[in-house]
Amino acid sequence: MGKLKVEDLKRIKESLKGTVNLREGQHRVKITVHMGTCGIAAGARKIMDALFTRLEDSGANDIILTTSGCAGLCNHEPMLTVEVKDSAPIKYINLDEEKVLKIFDEHIMNNNPVVDYALSLGSETTY
Amino acid sequence: MEDLSLHILDIVENSTMAGATLVMIHILEDQEKNVLQISIEDNGRGMDPEMLRKVRDPFVTTRTTRSVGLGLSLLEQAAEETGGDLKIISSRGLGTTVKATFQADHIDRKPMGDIGSTLTALIAGNPDADFVYRGYLNNEEMELDTRELRAELGPDVPMNDPAVLKFIRGLFKKQGNS
Numbered sequence: 001m002g003k004l005k006v007e008d009l010k011r012i013k014e015s016l017k018g019t020v021n022l023r024e025g026q027h028r029v030k031i032t033v034h035m036g037t038c039g040i041a042a043g044a045r046k047i048m049d050a051l052f053t054r055l056e057d058s059g060a061n062d063i064i065l066t067t068s069g070c071a072g073l074c075n076h077e078p079m080l081t082v083e084v085k086d087s088a089p090i091k092y093i094n095l096d097e098e099k100v101l102k103i104f105d106e107h108i109m110n111n112n113p114v115v116d117y118a119l120s121l122g123s124e125t126t127y
Numbered sequence: 128m129e130d131l132s133l134h135i136l137d138i139v140e141n142s143t144m145a146g147a148t149l150v151m152i153h154i155l156e157d158q159e160k161n162v163l164q165i166s167i168e169d170n171g172r173g174m175d176p177e178m179l180r181k182v183r184d185p186f187v188t189t190r191t192t193r194s195v196g197l198g199l200s201l202l203e204q205a206a207e208e209t210g211g212d213l214k215i216i217s218s219r220g221l222g223t224t225v226k227a228t229f230q231a232d233h234i235d236r237k238p239m240g241d242i243g244s245t246l247t248a249l250i251a252g253n254p255d256a257d258f259v260y261r262g263y264l265n266n267e268e269m270e271l272d273t274r275e276l277r278a279e280l281g282p283d284v285p286m287n288d289p290a291v292l293k294f295i296r297g298l299f300k301k302q303g304n305s
Contacts, residue, residue, distance in 0.1 A: 037197050045133060052296065055289060056289065061289060066254075
């Protein structure tokens with residue numbers, strides 16, 4: 001039944017050959033989806049799924065996708081933070097799947113932040 | 128929360144925030160007894176009796192980013208709406224177990240939702256923790272243990288490697304369990 005089998009593991013091992021391991025610090029982009037109760041209730045997991053699918057399709061292996069807790073801006077969830085190496089992190093708010101895909105294509109793949117969906121640019125406080 | 132898999136994601140995030148290195152998630156549907164039980168057992172820092180007494184109160188939380196803590200309260204409500212209940216066992220330094228019981232066929236019982244998606248999100252977000260999932264749902268058994276994956280793949284392969292996550296997603300899609 002639905003259990004990990006030896007041949008499954010062999011298959012993963014096989015598919016790992018030649019790929020770069022994404023150890024902390026070795027990635028070009030880090031995407032953090034906020035997964036507090038507020039984020040989850042607002043649809044953060046759908047955002048995560050959309051990113052996983054896009055990531056798989058893109059074949060990119062220099063992007064790390066991770067989660068964090070509540071950032072204290074519950075009314076703006078779902079949120080995510082994009083950190084491109086050597087650039088300031090950008091927080092995106094009030095997301096849906098469509099917005100996330102645009103952020104993936106423009107910011108994550110082409111280093112061109114989607115200002116319209118960002119929390120703020122250059123303000124002193126975030127709330 | 129739309130479905131039970133989202134509640135599970137939420138409660139297990141509590142576990143990892145409490146420093147758990149191992150979280151065991153069990154789902155058991157007993158069609159004969161008409162009971163659905165979800166249990167989440169972690170080895171995090173646990174709660175003292177004082178906190179345990181207050182933890183169901185939505186205005187109690189340990190976090191500092193906001194002053195309400197809704198996760199357990201929402202799960203308790205979801206269980207009670209079906210005539211079930213929520214039990215929390217916890218001791219300081221040892222860990223916490225949360226057990227939610229539902230009347231399986233109750234009209235207000237939320238659907239299970241996508242367990243594969245919940246586990247992938249948990250593993251991606253907490254690659255250093257281990258997760259054990261055992262589910263018995265719709266007469267179908269499903270098991271995943273990241274400790275087995277780790278042992279087989281070796282220390283150089285992090286659990287959030289895209290190939291590993293893709294495999295886990297696929298495993299659940301194949302089973303129709305999502």
